[in-house]
Amino acid sequence: MADKKGAGAITEQYYTPPPKLSGWESFRIFMWNGETGEFLGRTAASWGKILVFYCIFYAALSGFFAGLLAVFWQTLDPERPKWELGESLIGTNPGLGFRPMPPEAHLGSTLIWYKSNRPDNMIYWHDTVNKFLDEYIEPKFEENIDSECNFGRIATSGKYCPFKIESLDNCSPGKTDRKYGFPEKKPCVYLKLNKIYNWIPRVFNETDESQISDEHERSQYRKMPDFLKEAIAQTRNPAERNLIWVSCEGESPADVENLGPVHYSPRRGFPAYYFPYKNVKGYQPPVVAVQFERPKPGVLINIECKAWAKNILYERAERKGSVHFELMID
CATH class of the missing domain: 2.60.40.1660 (Na, k-atpase alpha subunit.)
Structure with missing residues (x-):
């Protein structure tokens, strides 16, 4: 009997479902979870990374568009059409x-x-x-x-x-x-x-x-x-x-x-x-x-x-x- 309870024995673990919350409680935790420090489902570090990413992404996109627009305007004459x-x-x-x-x-x-x-x-x-x-x-x-x-x-x-x-x-x-x-x-x-x-x-x-x-x-x-x-x-x-x-x-x-x-x-x-x-x-x-x-x-x-x-x-x-x-x- 002792051998069966020794080092080779497998310990069974069970999943405990989260407590049932009301609609208001779920919304309140989504807005701010004090246990994990999450706001709207993300931590401050996660929000910072996303903000930096999108700032770089849209800055690059705007620069690319402005560059194409500048090249485009160089080919046009405001006084006459390009093709006549x-x-x-x-x-x-x-x-x-x-x-x-x-x-x-x-x-x-x-x-x-x-x-x-x-x-x-x-x-x-x-x-x-x-x-x-x-x-x-x-x-x-x-x-x-x-x-x-x-x-x-x-x-x-x-x-x-x-x-x-x-x-x-x-x-x-x-x-x-x-x-x-x-x-x-x-x-x-x-x-x-x-x-x-x-x-x-x-x-x-x-x-x-x-x-x-x-x-x-x-x-x-x-x-x-x-x-x-x-x-x-x-x-x-x-x-x-x-x-x-x-x-x-x-x-x-x-x-x-x-x-x-x-x-x-x-x-x-x-x-x-x-x-x-x-x-x-x-x-x-x-x-x-x-x-x-x-x-x-x-x-x-x-x-x-x-x-x-x-x-x-x-x-x-x-x-x-x-x-x-x-x-x-x-």
Whole structure:
């Protein structure tokens, strides 16, 4: 019996479960355990090691990010894009935009719709046009203005050609009491080209197709509306033919009939001397105001406006070189 209780005997040990604690006691011990000196489950030494580790880790991460950002900024010029024209994602085909746009709540809509017998129904359209034209009424960076621009002279380096808001004729703020023809059912719509850095238009200034040597350009010329070809031919000063021509027409025969006559101001296009865009502070893109003089009321009219130049590609499916909107007056 004694041998069995000697050195070779195995002593059995049993695990004693921890005492059951209430929810509050468990939380209190988690916050501070006086027996082990732990706060939130860790000792002071453990918290110190973690703090030092994360300080070093985030300092290294921030330094790495700052270094990459510094290298990145060294490759950029704040005054001009790194990739231009054909090398850029924008490309060489400027888009055409219109104002006033419908409310943002009507996402994706291109419908200009109002009731001419309700002044409150037209407030949004007036305010939208006012906001758009106010940038031209009060130009910024006046020291960068070159007031000598004309068809024979573009802006000097570092300057821009100002757009004269009063040249919009019946659609200028001073001649419409800032109502822009909406109450008279003769609404004004404003067109502008998207800005592409260093893009120079190659304009149609020939009075006859035979004067165009390139077959692709001749094909484009044939597609131009006859009234634009007549406008080119009737412009006596050859320099004043240097326009990116604009046409606005109904999309279907019914739309053409319902649209009625269209008046363009200040000209039938954008003067070429406003280009190229060079990111000069204060630059104002030129505007063409299109006034629909007798659109048929109560009818939805689909309108397409196109910009015409030798280096503007027109594709209706992708809305290249054109813009579509609808007009409805009740």
